[in-house]
Amino acid sequence: MARQLPYMTLREVFRRFEAASAHPEGELHHSNAYTLLVAVALSAQATDVGVNKATRDLFPIADTPEKMLALGEEGLVQHIKTIGLYRNKAKNVIKMARILVDDYGGEVPNSRAALQGLPGVGRKTANVVLNMWWHFPAQAVDTHIFRVGNRSGICPGKDVVAVERAIEDNIPVDFQLHAHHWLILHGRYVCVARKPKCAACLIRDLCEFEEKNL
Known part of the structure; x- marks a missing residue:
């Protein structure tokens, strides 16, 4: 488990996520x-x-x-x-x-x-x-967020509840609404389980992952 990133580093992490995708959306189709x-x-x-x-x-x-x-x-x-x-x-x-x-x-x-x-x-x-x-800033922690949070230091925790609490307690409030979507999509397409695509990662210089695949 990586150490918790400091506040200003977290601000920069989510500033980059927001710059890349200001309004991330879930991928499940629905109408209501x-x-x-x-x-x-x-x-x-x-x-x-x-x-x-x-x-x-x-x-x-x-x-x-x-x-x-x-x-x-x-x-x-x-x-x-x-x-x-x-x-x-x-x-x-x-x-x-x-x-x-x-x-x-x-x-x-x-x-x-x-x-x-x-x-x-x-x-x-x-x-x-x-x-x-x-549009409530609730944090739905899945396997992707658990992995990304613990690898990177964005929201480390020993279980999903601890990771959820780390998001709520540490990620700046102005990024909390979209935080779980940014983290899910990052885990799904970049910080994947077996061979993370660190060379293509927006936050590779801020991440605490010791086994970066560069």
Whole structure:
């Protein structure tokens, strides 16, 4: 685990990320808060590309909890069976739809506690929805952010909660809204797991990674 980068270094890290991509966006396709919630829930242990392929035909016919209930679990399975753990995910999505209809008037709640009370929704999924739909500076820590944060010193921590706390406590507030997207995309395309592309990295001179591949 790298040491935590100092404040002014962090400002420069995120200044560079912002200069390269001022408004980074998530790669899961969605049209409203509900389809975003479902897409993120489906993306656990699956790629965004795979989820987008599965939902391309699903969301036009089931973009509300009511429509998802009408489609039913078996109907949903037919759309998502190319995604890992699809049976369990289908059960959770249908249970989630029922709760949203019965308890929330068909609307997706915008509190972390309420979101995490839904089947198949953990802290990471809740944070993604809060950030992407309601523009709350919630930090959804996935494997990419965990790796980048610990390699670089941007947000080191022994587990995802510690990394989330390191982002909230140390990254300047004016960069927090987009911080997790910058870090995810950096981890997905540059600071990759096996052979990080350090020579192409925007922050290679600021990074604490001792095994830089230059």
